[in-house]
Amino acid sequence: MKLKRDAITGIVGLSWSLIWFILIQTQTKVPKKLLEPGPRLLPYVALVVVGVSSLMLLIKGLRDWKRDPKPDKPYFPKGGVLKVTKSYLMLVATAIGMAIFGFLITAPFAIFAFIYDLKGNSTVKPLNAAIISVLVTAGLYLMFVVGFQVKLPMGMLFG
Amino acid sequence: MSNLALYGSALLVCLKPINLLLIFAMVALGIVFGAIPGLSATLGIALLLPVTFGLSTETSFVLLLAIWIGGVSGSFISAVLIGIPGSSSAIATCFDGYPMTLKGESNKALAIGITASFLGTLFSVLIATLVSPIIADFALTLGPWEYFSLCFCAITLVASLSKGNIWKGMMSAGLGFMLGCIGMDPINGTQRFTFGSTNLSAGISTVAQMLGMFAMCQIIRDSARGEAKMPDASTAGQKGFGIGIKDYFKNIKTVIFAFVSGLWIGFLPGMGSGISNMVAYGYAKSVNKDPEVPFGEGNPAGIWASETANNASLGGALIPMMALGIPGDGITAMLIAALTIHGLQAGPLFMTNQPDLAMLIFACVLVAAVVTFIIQVATKRWFAYILRIPYHYLYSVILIIAYIGGFGISNTMFNIYVMLALCLLSLFMSIGGLPTSPLVLAFILSGKLEGYFRRAISMDKGHYGKFFTRPLSLILLLVAVFCIIWPYLSEYLKKRRAAANKLSEADKAAANAAKYGDVSDD
Numbered sequence: 242m243k244l245k246r247d248a249i250t251g252i253v254g255l256s257w258s259l260i261w262f263i264l265i266q267t268q269t270k271v272p273k274k275l276l277e278p279g280p281r282l283l284p285y286v287a288l289v290v291v292g293v294s295s296l297m298l299l300i301k302g303l304r305d306w307k308r309d310p311k312p313d314k315p316y317f318p319k320g321g322v323l324k325v326t327k328s329y330l331m332l333v334a335t336a337i338g339m340a341i342f343g344f345l346i347t348a349p350f351a352i353f354a355f356i357y358d359l360k361g362n363s364t365v366k367p368l369n370a371a372i373i374s375v376l377v378t379a380g381l382y383l384m385f386v387v388g389f390q391v392k393l394p395m396g397m398l399f400g
Numbered sequence: 401m402s403n404l405a406l407y408g409s410a411l412l413v414c415l416k417p418i419n420l421l422l423i424f425a426m427v428a429l430g431i432v433f434g435a436i437p438g439l440s441a442t443l444g445i446a447l448l449l450p451v452t453f454g455l456s457t458e459t460s461f462v463l464l465l466a467i468w469i470g471g472v473s474g475s476f477i478s479a480v481l482i483g484i485p486g487s488s489s490a491i492a493t494c495f496d497g498y499p500m501t502l503k504g505e506s507n508k509a510l511a512i513g514i515t516a517s518f519l520g521t522l523f524s525v526l527i528a529t530l531v532s533p534i535i536a537d538f539a540l541t542l543g544p545w546e547y548f549s550l551c552f553c554a555i556t557l558v559a560s561l562s563k564g565n566i567w568k569g570m571m572s573a574g575l576g577f578m579l580g581c582i583g584m585d586p587i588n589g590t591q592r593f594t595f596g597s598t599n600l601s602a603g604i605s606t607v608a609q610m611l612g613m614f615a616m617c618q619i620i621r622d623s624a625r626g627e628a629k630m631p632d633a634s635t636a637g638q639k640g641f642g643i644g645i646k647d648y649f650k651n652i653k654t655v656i657f658a659f660v661s662g663l664w665i666g667f668l669p670g671m672g673s674g675i676s677n678m679v680a681y682g683y684a685k686s687v688n689k690d691p692e693v694p695f696g697e698g699n700p701a702g703i704w705a706s707e708t709a710n711n712a713s714l715g716g717a718l719i720p721m722m723a724l725g726i727p728g729d730g731i732t733a734m735l736i737a738a739l740t741i742h743g744l745q746a747g748p749l750f751m752t753n754q755p756d757l758a759m760l761i762f763a764c765v766l767v768a769a770v771v772t773f774i775i776q777v778a779t780k781r782w783f784a785y786i787l788r789i790p791y792h793y794l795y796s797v798i799l800i801i802a803y804i805g806g807f808g809i810s811n812t813m814f815n816i817y818v819m820l821a822l823c824l825l826s827l828f829m830s831i832g833g834l835p836t837s838p839l840v841l842a843f844i845l846s847g848k849l850e851g852y853f854r855r856a857i858s859m860d861k862g863h864y865g866k867f868f869t870r871p872l873s874l875i876l877l878l879v880a881v882f883c884i885i886w887p888y889l890s891e892y893l894k895k896r897r898a899a900a901n902k903l904s905e906a907d908k909a910a911a912n913a914a915k916y917g918d919v920s921d922d
Contacts, residue, residue: 250832276861283846287578298567298571317625322624332823339803351803358623360792361792
C-alpha cells in the first residue's frame, strides 16, 4: 500500500503540529495580567492552520487513494533523489568549508564542484572549470569587499 | 513641498549620472534574470539585497527597482524565442509568441513584447504615483482593526488562489506564521522559540529566507528534475524594429483592457502578473471572434494582451505596498524587506513622513521603464544569446552569491545555516506540492497581523467586537471568509450545474424516445 502524496503531507503536517504544540508549551512564557491574548496567540493560530489543513489533506489523500490506488507519479525522475541529496550535501559542505577556511579558499573549490554537479549532460573541461572558478572567486571578492564594502567569511582558521 | 515638486526632484536624483549608470546596469542584469527560465526578478532582488547593506537608501532602491523592472519585462524573451516563459507572468505570451517565432516573425513578436511591456509599466506607475498618496491619506484614518482585517484578507486571498488545493495554500501560510513566530513577540518582547540563541532573538531574516527558498532550493531542485536544459534560440531575422504605429492602434482595445485588468489584478494581494496575463489573454481571445490568424497560432493580439497586463500589474502592486505596507506579491514583499533593512516601514506613515523617498521610488520605476525600453530596443537582435549562457556556470555563481548574501545579513555564519534549513524546508514543500507564495506573504505579514490584532484588543480593553462593528473591517473579514469558502462553493455550483445539464439531457432523450416510440406505435 503506497499512500498518495497529499496523505503523506497530511501525516507529516499533523506530526509537526504535535511537536509545535509541545514547543509552544516549553518555549513561550506568558506574562501575567495581560489585557490582550498574549504571545501564544500567533503560535496557536499557526498550529490550528497547519493542523486543520494537514487533516484535510490527509482526508483528501485517503479519499483519492480509495478512488484510485495507483501511486502518484514520482516527483523526481530516476536518480533525482540521489542527485538532490548530493547537491544539498554539497551546499552543507560549502557552508562548513566557509566557516572553517573562509571564503577565499572555499569558494573556488565550491564553484568547481557546483559546475560539475549542475552540468547535466553538458561537457565541461576541467581546466576551463578551474580557471572560471578562480576568476569568479576573485571577481566576487573584489566586487563585494572592495566595491560594496560587504564582509565575507574569514574562517575559523584565519579569522 | 508639494508631491509634484518632490516628484520632480526625485526624477532629477534618478537622472544623476551615477544613478543613471546604475539603472542601466541593473536593468540589463534584470533583463538577463527575467529572460532565463528558472531565474526571476525576485531572485535578482534577493541576491542584490545584501549588496545594499552598505549603500545609502536612495542608491539601494535605485538598484533594486531597476533590476525589478528589467526582470519583469525580460520574461517575454524566452517565451517568444523558445516557447518557455521566463516566469509565470509570461505564460500567455508563449501561446502566440512562440508560434510567431516558428513562422519567422520573432522580430515582430519581440517588438510587441518590448512595446507592450513599456506601455504597461509606464502608465501603471503613473497611476500608482497619483493614487498611492490618496490611499495613504485615507489609510491614516484607519485603526488596528482594519489593518488586521486587511492583512488577514491578503493572506487568505493568496492561500485560496493556490494551485490545486486551498488546504495546501493554507498549510503553507501556517508554516509562514510559524516562521514568523520565531524571535521576540511584537507587543511585549517575550522570547519565542529562540532556544536561548541570541541569533534567533531578532527572528528569521527575510533575506535568508528568500535566498534559501528561491535561490538554493530552486537551483538544486531544477537540476535534479532535469529542468535546467533549454532548446536553442535562433538569432535570425532581427532587422528593423518589427512593428509600426498601425500595429498599436489595431490592438488598442485589447491593450486598454489588458492594462486595466492588469492594474487591478496587481493591486489585489497575491494576484500578480502570473494571473493578469492569462486573464487579459482570455479577454483578447473573446473579443477577437474572427481573427486573421487564430489565437495559439501566432496572433499578435495575444502578446499585446499578455505583456501589457503583466507589466501593468507591476504598478498595481506598488499601490498597496506604498500606501498600506501590504505586499502584492513576492517581489513587493522583498522590497518591503529592503525598506525594513534600511530602517523604514512601508505604509501610510512612510508616504507621509518620507515623501521624498516615496516619490523617488515612483520616479525610479518610471526611469527604469524608459531605460528598459531603450536597452531592449537597442539589444533586441542579441536576445537569443542570453538564452545560450551555460546554466551550470551561471547557477554556480548564483549559489556562491547566495552564501555571500547570507553571511552579509549579520556578518556571521548563522544566516547561512538558516538558509540551508529553509532550502530543505522548501524542497520538502515542493515534493508535497505546497506553494511558497502563501508562506512568504504569511511570514512577512505575521508580525503586522499579530501586532494589529493584539493592539486592537488592548485598545478596546479585551473586547473583540470592533472587528465586526467597524464597517471596513467587517467587509474585509467577509471577503476573507468568502475567499476560503469560494473554492468549495464554486465546485458545488459546478456539480449542480452539471447534474442539471445531465438531467435536462436525460429529459430530452426520454421525450425523444417517447416521441419516436409514439411514431413507431402508429
